[in-house]
Amino acid sequence: MRNPHSNGNLPKLDDGRESNGYGDGVILGLDGGATSTVCVCVPFFPYGDRFPEPIPILARAVAGCTNRNSVGETAAKDSLEQVISEALVQSGSDKSHVRGVCLGVSGVNHPSDQEMVESWIRGMFPSHVKVYVQNDAIVALASGTMGKLHGCVLIAGTGCIAYGFDEDGREARASGAGPILGDWGSGYGISAQALTAVIRAHDGRGPETMLTSTILKALGLSSPDELIGWTYADPSWARIAALVPQVVTCAEAGDEISDKILVDAADDLALSVKAVVQRLGLCGKDGTASFPVVMVGGVLNANMKWDIGKEVSKRINKHFPGAQTIIPKVEPAVGAALLAMNFLAVKNDVS
Amino acid sequence: MRNPHSNGNLPKLDDGRESNGYGDGVILGLDGGATSTVCVCVPFFPYGDRFPEPIPILARAVAGCTNRNSVGETAAKDSLEQVISEALVQSGSDKSHVRGVCLGVSGVNHPSDQEMVESWIRGMFPSHVKVYVQNDAIVALASGTMGKLHGCVLIAGTGCIAYGFDEDGREARASGAGPILGDWGSGYGISAQALTAVIRAHDGRGPETMLTSTILKALGLSSPDELIGWTYADPSWARIAALVPQVVTCAEAGDEISDKILVDAADDLALSVKAVVQRLGLCGKDGTASFPVVMVGGVLNANMKWDIGKEVSKRINKHFPGAQTIIPKVEPAVGAALLAMNFLAVKNDVS
Incomplete structure (x- = not known):
């Protein structure tokens, strides 16, 4: 097989077995x-x-x-x-x-x-x-x-889901049911709660929050009333989920409402992993067995100061000291x- | 004007002024x-x-x-x-x-x-x-x-809104922003939380609830997994809101999850009224002035043993002893x- 990428340094396996010279297809x-x-x-x-x-x-x-x-x-x-x-x-x-x-x-x-x-x-x-x-x-x-x-994978982007397999191939899942059915740790869930906090502050049902000015500025709107039209003009999940960075910014600046939304999201994401791990017994009988937890998606890997991924990892490790959280390379x-x-x-x- | 409904007993006003003989149009x-x-x-x-x-x-x-x-x-x-x-x-x-x-x-x-x-x-x-x-x-x-x-009106059917006027014609509103923006006391809000509770129990994130068997039976489904397809097949708000009677039935039978959903809904609906009343000062400076609160919609007037309307009234009267709750005739x-x-x-x- 002609291979333009071949440079004569084909990878070798650690145990000395011959690696694929691409002749294996x-x-x-x-x-x-x-x-x-x-x-x-x-x-x-x-x-x-x-x-x-x-x-x-x-x-x-x-x-x-x-x-x-x-x-x-x-x-x-x-x-x-x-x-x-x-x-x-x-x-x-x-x-x-x-x-x-x-x-x-x-x-x-x-x-x-x-x-x-x-x-x-x-x-x-x-x-x-x-x-x-x-x-x-x-x-x-x-x-x-x-x-x-x-092991278990946790995806938190626009939506969220936890999914896992034990050594025998048994599967289990938690969350992943969409926003109507309570995926609160998803990007959509976080953003919808932030928008709700703005509306509640505006109509007197909730405390003032920095989210109001931050989100209105990001969306180019002048009043919280306009959020209603903005939301229902195109209620695509991804469009709403795109407000997560604003929530993180406000939480980093000390806004208590934003901080609580992110803490709740981290709790909920960790809870999804916990449900999968316990159903599959990945942590072993004494709860300390080692298993991988793969963390994927913009909500977990945003690399901000308020690090949702790190907070989720902390909570997972508190329950399961053997959990190895992995960010895929x-x-x-x-x-x-x-x-x-x-x-x-x-x-x-x-x- | 010919009036087939006229029976010669035209209504009289209390103060003796002549009533309309329909000649006024x-x-x-x-x-x-x-x-x-x-x-x-x-x-x-x-x-x-x-x-x-x-x-x-x-x-x-x-x-x-x-x-x-x-x-x-x-x-x-x-x-x-x-x-x-x-x-x-x-x-x-x-x-x-x-x-x-x-x-x-x-x-x-x-x-x-x-x-x-x-x-x-x-x-x-x-x-x-x-x-x-x-x-x-x-x-x-x-x-x-x-x-x-x-006064103030509270509507809780598929959606919910509180709306009010003071004597000078100033208006205020709370809620009514739709389900994405947190109208949790609405029929939709109550039902979505019930569906979420079923999913959470099913995937191990939440406690077991009677809602599972009750809602599955009402919808003719055999597993909570099928709820995801059911929900997104037609996410019209009214279709989801129609599950409120199932939540009330479970709460009446002692299901704690259902009871909490209804208590939270009553709290949230009362909070919407409170926000409107306070912004308009309907309760007067000492908080005891008399004003009407009109209660409308299937969620408030369902006449079940677990009476959401009565629970909302209680909460309103605790804050505002002068509030007169009215169910329109x-x-x-x-x-x-x-x-x-x-x-x-x-x-x-x-x-």
Whole structure:
């Protein structure tokens, strides 16, 4: 296989086994996000228990959204074909080199969507190519555990969810039910509570807060009354969730209302992890066993002085001293590739 | 004027002044609700300070929704013409007898909608006929105060709002900003918290609650996981708010989670009234002055054993011993007619 990225220094495994010279083929990992789709091409390492770190990325391509509910079937399928073909061309491979494909998508509640996307991808490759479509939480977990499905992942971006696996492959989930059903630690939840605090202060039901001037300024509005029109003009979750930095700024400046909103969010996010860990028994019988907690999403990784991620970690470690919180070093598309590699390796062991 | 309802026993005012023998003309009161429009025709009583109780209803007609955002402009205008004309025919009057028309509509945040509907009604009548389009909270207040705009009204149905006027005509409002902005005492707010409690119990973040079996049974679902799909399949506020009776049933059966949701709702509704009363100084300087609080909507008037309306009244009276809670004896359309009468009477005094 011609490989323009090959520089003669192929990665070696720690235990001295020979690494993939790319002759074992490649894996495609895809992240089907809300606004774009990322596809990475990585070499296939047949020994599932050990991958080189960092994993070599042969190619990375980006296309538009591939969620058919957002952009329609034709556009979604076209984007998917385009991003896959671009990644293969960039890596110097073609479809015959592909061993497996894994796509992570949000919308775990619509299995029929996943099945349709899976059938599209199957149609693009020879029949022996393994195709996996997984929900984004599972791919996010894999991005922090080098593809191993063990431990818990906490995602807190626009929405939030905690998802986990024990060693036997049992799954559990908490939150991820959307804003109507109380995902209070999500970016949307934090922002909606901030907007509510502004309204309550304005109509005399709550204390004054710095959030009023900060949020009005950020949105270019002149009165809290205008927030009602602003909110319902386009109640998309992401648009409202984008106010989290304003809440953090106010909390850092000493605003008590903002501080309480963030403390409550940290409590709630930690509670979601706790629920998953306890249901799966990840902490062991004495509560001290070691397990990874992968932390993903803008709410957890914002790197501000008021650090929501750090506060959540603290709360998790108070309950479970063996919890190892991990911020993934690779993006979700790479997590998808690692996951595919682990699935293939397991299958090889069995056969 | 021919009046098929006249039976020779025309109402007399307490102070002996002559009542309207309908020769003074009629008033039309309209209630433009979410699903239907009601129009009542009542005799015009020129003395705005005193109306007979009960106010005689000459006719009552019902038509479809007249909210142009819901049904489109043509259908909205047609329904409006139809319900007005039917009420006039029923009452034995015609447009030449009409002195004033008042329509109560929800959607106080869209003044352009109100102006359009007002211009439609003006176009249906001679130019001397007074036409008023008011938000539904003001009409609801009038339905409890015989048309006088003084005191506070609390509406808690699908949504909730507190609205008030002092003797000088100053207005104040609290809540009414919709579910994203924290109307927690509304039917929607109560139901969303109940659904959240079911999800939290299911994924291990919260205590078990009777709400789980009760709500699943009411919705014909077999697992809390299915609630996510149910909620987002059609997130209309009214559909979710319709779960309030299930919450009340569980609270009456001793479910602590349900009881807490209702206690919080009662606290929040009372807080909205308190905010309005304090901003307008309705309770006087010593806090004991007498003023009406009109209570409207399915959440307040459900007549269950766990009586949310009674709990709200208790809390209001604890703060304001002079508050007189009133459940209106007449429907909103009659409130609209009383309001028109008061507006016309005030205008007569001035001229």
